Amino acid sequence: MEVIAFDEAWARLERHLPVQSTAPTSSWACTHPRWLAEDVTAAVDLPPFSRSMMDGYAIHAEDLAARTPLHVVADVRAGDEAPGATLAPGQAVRVRTGAPVPQGTAAVVREEWVDAEDGAIRLLRPVPAGESVQPQGDDARRGDVIARAGQVFDGQTQAVLRAAGVHECKCLQPLTAAILSTGSELVTAPRAEQCLAPGQVFAATDAFLQSALGQLGVSVVAVEHAADDRAAIADAAQRLATRVNLLLLTGGASVGDADYAREALESIAGGEPVLFERVFMRPGAPFLARPTPHGFAFGLSGNPAAAYVQFHALVVPFVLRWLGAKEARPFPLTALVEGEVRAKPVKHTRVLRGHLHLRGATLVFRAEDRQSSGSLTGLVSTNAIARMDGDRLADGQVVSVAWTRGWLPSLGLV
Numbered sequence: 542m543e544v545i546a547f548d549e550a551w552a553r554l555e556r557h558l559p560v561q562s563t564a565p566t567s568s569w570a571c572t573h574p575r576w577l578a579e580d581v582t583a584a585v586d587l588p589p590f591s592r593s594m595m596d597g598y599a600i601h602a603e604d605l606a607a608r609t610p611l612h613v614v615a616d617v618r619a620g621d622e623a624p625g626a627t628l629a630p631g632q633a634v635r636v637r638t639g640a641p642v643p644q645g646t647a648a649v650v651r652e653e654w655v656d657a658e659d660g661a662i663r664l665l666r667p668v669p670a671g672e673s674v675q676p677q678g679d680d681a682r683r684g685d686v687i688a689r690a691g692q693v694f695d696g697q698t699q700a701v702l703r704a705a706g707v708h709e710c711k712c713l714q715p716l717t718a719a720i721l722s723t724g725s726e727l728v729t730a731p732r733a734e735q736c737l738a739p740g741q742v743f744a745a746t747d748a749f750l751q752s753a754l755g756q757l758g759v760s761v762v763a764v765e766h767a768a769d770d771r772a773a774i775a776d777a778a779q780r781l782a783t784r785v786n787l788l789l790l791t792g793g794a795s796v797g798d799a800d801y802a803r804e805a806l807e808s809i810a811g812g813e814p815v816l817f818e819r820v821f822m823r824p825g826a827p828f829l830a831r832p833t834p835h836g837f838a839f840g841l842s843g844n845p846a847a848a849y850v851q852f853h854a855l856v857v858p859f860v861l862r863w864l865g866a867k868e869a870r871p872f873p874l875t876a877l878v879e880g881e882v883r884a885k886p887v888k889h890t891r892v893l894r895g896h897l898h899l900r901g902a903t904l905v906f907r908a909e910d911r912q913s914s915g916s917l918t919g920l921v922s923t924n925a926i927a928r929m930d931g932d933r934l935a936d937g938q939v940v941s942v943a944w945t946r947g948w949l950p951s952l953g954l955v
């Protein structure tokens with residue numbers, strides 16, 4: 542059986558990225574994150590007109606240090622049209638934040654900097670030219686590129702596109718996924734009164750697979766379980782692979798006589814041959830990948846902790862690239878190791894589960910104490926994985942890492 546290096550596994554995945562179709566996407570409807578398929582240009586100037594950034598008075602260039610009263614000739618609110626007449630020396634126009642300023646405005650002097658009395662204002666201090674005025678097109682001019690292909694299309698990008706008058710853009714289509722956990726020992730829908738029979742375990746893995754895929758905007762349309770039955774697993778794999786883009790099969794990926802994942806993935810009609818079935822990574826060596834007619838199928842290890850590192854180390858960056866995130870790659874960040882980590886010398890790439898946090902301004906990774914593929918409880922506090930290629934990481938050494946818990950770290954919740 543061929544065993545390939547971690548980097549070779551990623552290289553093969555990259556070479557077999559499915560081509561995802563694009564779809565027009567509204568900037569006015571709330572969606573899960575997607576990725577832009579094309580550069581986007583502003584349809585209007587942003588802001589569309591020169592506007593006041595303060596409640597105050599628009600004044601002429603000759604009056605920036607005026608000592609004599611300025612006559613207030615108009616009053617403009619946000620939503621009003623700009624006054625038709627050009628501002629002349631000696632005049633002021635009362636403006637509210639967001640209101641268009643008249644032609645001839647050199648600055649807006651905020652209310653706190655004037656004495657206003659009887660339709661006139663007196664400056665309490667000189668005002669620099671340009672003060673509190675945002676010129677039309679200051680943020681972007683019509684035709685400027687405001688977002689690029691490969692950038693994320695989420696609420697933040699939608700806000701920019703809307704403001705710049707872009708109501709629709711092209712994004713890559715979102716993906717659908719199915720999870721198929723296999724194993725006759727798995728209890729998948731416990732009732733309150735039901736305990737484990739001898740030899741049984743509660744199915745755990747689909748929980749984090751489903752929630753992490755959801756955070757990537759992948760809709761998980763089916764979560765199924767199959768006993769260790771060759772035909773049942775193959776049938777479910779075929780049915781699900783026809784229905785969704787991404788099939789994640791867990792369990793039965795190893796070499797035992799009841800390990801049917803490879804056969805099941807191979808029997809999916811069409812597509813290309815299995816890209817790999819075993820990777821020099823620990824945990825997570827039994828790891829299958831196969832392009833299918835509708836997308837892709839992975840066979841992850843049955844051990845939940847091994848499936849977790851396989852998923853975050855290779856499946857997540859692959860899915861992100863497939864979704865259109867051009868920059869996605871395994872272990873994209875670096876951190877300093879906190880505490881020494883030692884392991885048996887093997888040619889495997891080890892993937893450590895651990896915790897990323899800030900020490901001052903430095904990102905620091907602390908490995909969980911228990912790294913065995915049989916230990917799952919550490920996942921409650923795990924928020925990252927790190928790559929270890931030798932048998933030792935010294936305290937303070939730079940290590941490549943990946944977040945595994947999305948936005949939670951920035952809230953300090955984990």
Ligand SMILES: Nc1nc2c(c(=O)[nH]1)N[C@H]1C(S)=C(S)[C@@H](COP(=O)(O)OP(=O)(O)OC[C@H]3O[C@@H](n4cnc5c(N)ncnc54)[C@H](O)[C@@H]3O)O[C@H]1N2
Pocket residue numbers: 722723724726727742743744745746747791792793794795796797800824825826827841842843844845847914
């Ligand atoms: N003779 C060999 N045996 C094994 C090898 C090997 O190279 N030669 N590899 C070992 C390694 S490494 C791993 S990892 C496991 C992976 O095996 P499978 O993918 O076939 O996984 P299973 O045997 O189906 O299950 C392993 C373990 O995990 C439990 N499990 C499975 N699914 C779930 C789930 N959804 N939730 C919770 N727990 C689950 C299952 O009960 C087993 O205890 O193979 C080694 N063996």
Ligand code: MOO
Pocket residue numbers: 822823824825826827842844847914915
């Ligand atoms: O690859 Mo296995 O996950 O080490 O137990």
